[in-house]
Every structure is written in C-alpha cells, then in structure tokens.
Amino acid sequence: MNPKSFWNDIAENYIEFRGDMPLSWWLNGYLTVMQKFSEGTSMEEVKSRNILDFGCGDGLFGLLLASRYNFDVSGIDISEEMIRLAKKNNPAGYYSVFDGQRIEFRSNSFNAVMANWVFPNIDTEQKMFTVLSEIYRVLDDNGTFAFSTFQDKYIGAETSYKRIGEEGKTYSSGDHIKVKLFSQESDTITLNCYYWSEDYFVKILEDVGFQSIEIRKPVYDDITSGKIRELRQEKINIKDDMLPDEPITTSVFIVHKKPI
C-alpha cells in the first residue's frame, strides 16, 4: 500500500492512539524543534515567524507552536484525511493537501519548515529529492529547516513505547522497515516505514543545497525536564509513558540555506 492510502486509512486511529502528546513523543523530536524555532533575539522576532509544517498530520504540534509563540503556521500533508482532521483541530489555520510534487507556496515564503516523522514514510530516493528540493525552495534564505527521524543506533531496538525494525537485521537506505508504537491504553500500531540512514540524509541534503547540517540527538537531562515542567504548568497534558532512563531513539536534523 502506498504511503498516501496507508495514512488515509489509519489517520483517525493514529490520532486517537496518540491522544494528547505523551512524554515519549515530545522527546522524540518535537521539543528540540520547538526550542530551535523559538530561539531569537527578541520576542517580536520570534512572534513574527512564519512556519510550514510539512506532513502536518492532524496539526496538533503546529497548533501548540501557534498558541505558545504566536507563530503563523501553515500545514500540508499528502493525506486528505489528515488535512481534514487538521482543519477540524485548527479552523483558523491554513491546511492543504500536498500533491507529492510541488509545494503550493512561493519561493522563500517561510522563516522555518518542520517535518516531524514524515521522511520515514517516503518510499523512493526520487520522492525524497523532490520533497527536499521543494522545501529548500519555499524556505527563506535565512531560514531554518528541522526534521525528526530514527536514530541509526536504535534500529532494531525496543523501548516501552516503540520498536524500530527487527533486532539483528541490517537495513540499507530505502528498505522497508516496520515500526511498532506501544501505548499504555491502546493496542499496538504498526507503521509501514522506510529506512534512510544518517549518512544518506547528509548526502541528499547537501545535494539539494542545504548547508550547516547539524544533527541533534535529544537526551532527557535537567534542561529537558525543566522544559517539560514549563509545558505542564501551561496546562499542556503530557503523560509519563516512558520508563526511567529509557533512550530517546530520535535524531533531529537542523539545516539552513546559508552557512551559519
């Protein structure tokens, strides 16, 4: 089944399964992206940011960014079903279906683009090149692009909330990889994903023209727990679904159009 039909079919289940974002999800990239996008010299600068949520799903994270920082967030997704849910969640936002080829916005339109857990759904190198080139085009020359994906080190590993691929199996870029998500309340969800290595991403990002490639590997330290506490004080409901000392199995790539 192609990724579009897959996501159209499971959209409602997936969103219900996730519920309010559990701790494991925040730490799996979202918090790092939030911290990066909210850096700035002044609150005015931060507030005027215009962000594209590529592969926005139901738009929950974009909505949180919009309400926390007043960012202007637009979302696109290949799944019509996800776009329907995003519009329902955030009637004030702009959401539209991505045709897989051309992002409908003009060049240099966004101060930042994020793509949270979208690239593991891209099934060919050609599609990967097309979407990255389009993201490059719509990003402002001084803009930042951040995306989250699996960390190579944890392929084959199982945590209380996730299993990425099979233990002991070697995956090459482009290989199909099954990802199982576990939650305390619901049945497991299995996602049909594709493996792309860290080296692969570095090479294709450079081929597209991105510069200053930084790869962050989130950890649950004092700073992170402080940020989570802040979010909870803002009444954002974050469930403690991880076991103490569990690894965070994510890499967050942060890249730019110009060297920084």
Ligand SMILES: C[S@@+](CC[C@H](N)C(=O)[O-])C[C@H]1O[C@@H](n2cnc3c(N)ncnc32)[C@H](O)[C@@H]1O
């Ligand atoms: C794991 S979900 C993540 C959704 C959202 N970014 C989030 O973090 O909550 C993956 C999303 O990527 C979308 N997607 C898959 N392939 C895509 C593509 N080629 N272009 C844009 N979106 C895509 C799916 O429809 C789905 O909404």
